[in-house]
Amino acid sequence: MPKTLTAPPSKTGKASSLDPLIEKLNSFSTNNYWDLGKFLVEKVIPAALKEGIFGEQMLKRMADVPGFKFPFSILKQCQMFYTYYPDVEKRPLPEIFYFELATKLDESRKRAEYEKMAIANRWTISDLQRHIREDELARREDEKTKFGFDLKEKTIWSVDAPDPRFGKAGYKGRLPGQLIANALFYYSEPGWLIVDPMAGSGTIGNVIETIPHFSNRHCRMYDLDPSDQRIQRANILQTGIPEQSASVDYVFLDPPSEFYPKSDDAEFSVNAAKAETMMKLKTIIREGNRILKPKGRLSIIVEMTVGNFGFIDFPFEVTSVMKELNMKPIGKVYLPKRGDAAKVHAHTSTEGPRPMASDCRELLTFEKQPTA
Numbered sequence: 001m002p003k004t005l006t007a008p009p010s011k012t013g014k015a016s017s018l019d020p021l022i023e024k025l026n027s028f029s030t031n032n033y034w035d036l037g038k039f040l041v042e043k044v045i046p047a048a049l050k051e052g053i054f055g056e057q058m059l060k061r062m063a064d065v066p067g068f069k070f071p072f073s074i075l076k077q078c079q080m081f082y083t084y085y086p087d088v089e090k091r092p093l094p095e096i097f098y099f100e101l102a103t104k105l106d107e108s109r110k111r112a113e114y115e116k117m118a119i120a121n122r123w124t125i126s127d128l129q130r131h132i133r134e135d136e137l138a139r140r141e142d143e144k145t146k147f148g149f150d151l152k153e154k155t156i157w158s159v160d161a162p163d164p165r166f167g168k169a170g171y172k173g174r175l176p177g178q179l180i181a182n183a184l185f186y187y188s189e190p191g192w193l194i195v196d197p198m199a200g201s202g203t204i205g206n207v208i209e210t211i212p213h214f215s216n217r218h219c220r221m222y223d224l225d226p227s228d229q230r231i232q233r234a235n236i237l238q239t240g241i242p243e244q245s246a247s248v249d250y251v252f253l254d255p256p257s258e259f260y261p262k263s264d265d266a267e268f269s270v271n272a273a274k275a276e277t278m279m280k281l282k283t284i285i286r287e288g289n290r291i292l293k294p295k296g297r298l299s300i301i302v303e304m305t306v307g308n309f310g311f312i313d314f315p316f317e318v319t320s321v322m323k324e325l326n327m328k329p330i331g332k333v334y335l336p337k338r339g340d341a342a343k344v345h346a347h348t349s350t351e352g353p354r355p356m357a358s359d360c361r362e363l364l365t366f367e368k369q370p371t372a
Helices: 019-025 033-050 056-063 072-084 095-104 108-121 125-147 177-187 203-210 270-291 314-324
Strands: 193-196 218-223 231-233 248-253 292-302 305-307 310-312 327-336 360-368
Touching: 019 033, 033 056, 033 072, 033 095, 056 072, 072 095, 095 108, 095 125, 108 125, 177 203, 177 248, 177 292, 177 327, 177 360, 193 203, 203 218, 248 270, 270 292, 270 310, 270 314, 292 314, 292 327, 314 327, 314 360
Parallel strands: 193 218, 193 248, 218 231, 248 292
Antiparallel strands: 292 360, 305 310, 327 360
């Protein structure tokens, strides 16, 4: 006998009245999106509201029920499909066209424009998808022209190659300036003083100097080995950041790869490998926190490490340190490494699987909370 699907119990411990609806929903065909959306909008969501479950919370709860076959993303798309096109059977285009419009375009005006063009030009579904995709690329190019860089709108910031305007070609550990530009766009404000104590080839300075959108930001750069006259010499690990306490609005930290244990360091235990790296990370984090004003922000690029010594979740460890310093998390962005930047270290052992390499870093941003 098949197992009955049940929603998580309510706060009172009573069984949910949604159980039979969830069971019914799970019987729908996986390609009958409109009917599924109609059942969600007309039956499930009203019943959920009576139990005090609002918005997307209900969809997420259903998707988490063991044995339920529809993921949250599909439920959300079906809800949008029926909400935007309850009269789909009376419309002139095939149903798949309206599913595409509902899930790709938020504005009703744009959906209406594409529908008219599809009818007038006798588009296939591939034509519609191609025009939506091309128009989105054109819109992003317009944004790039407007701001002077490729503005990212989702939490995965991937770039193919560094913009030659920012930083020095061939410089070891050079961070693409497009990533820094996006960080400044989302996490800094006009008039702010920005400090990069590990400036490398001065990429952050190039971004602020080159892009008019950031012309009202001010930047100071430091490095152990300055690459040009704009960067002052300072060793953040030994002497700290030469700025007064509570005087800076935004700190950007990109620790070098040498901070992290190598994946083939078999002589280290997990605790020993973590301790050495965290000692360095805590030092630069505390210095960054010291020079920040209340409500100032700090961004740090950090990555997890997997090796012969085990797995170390450095983003989690850094977040824990930040919370101890009364720094509130306000942003997390994923930075996929480019090309062969994520290489697996030589596997010296003849036993066991090759340790995985990290191919994605995280840009974590925190805001300094005022003391009570």
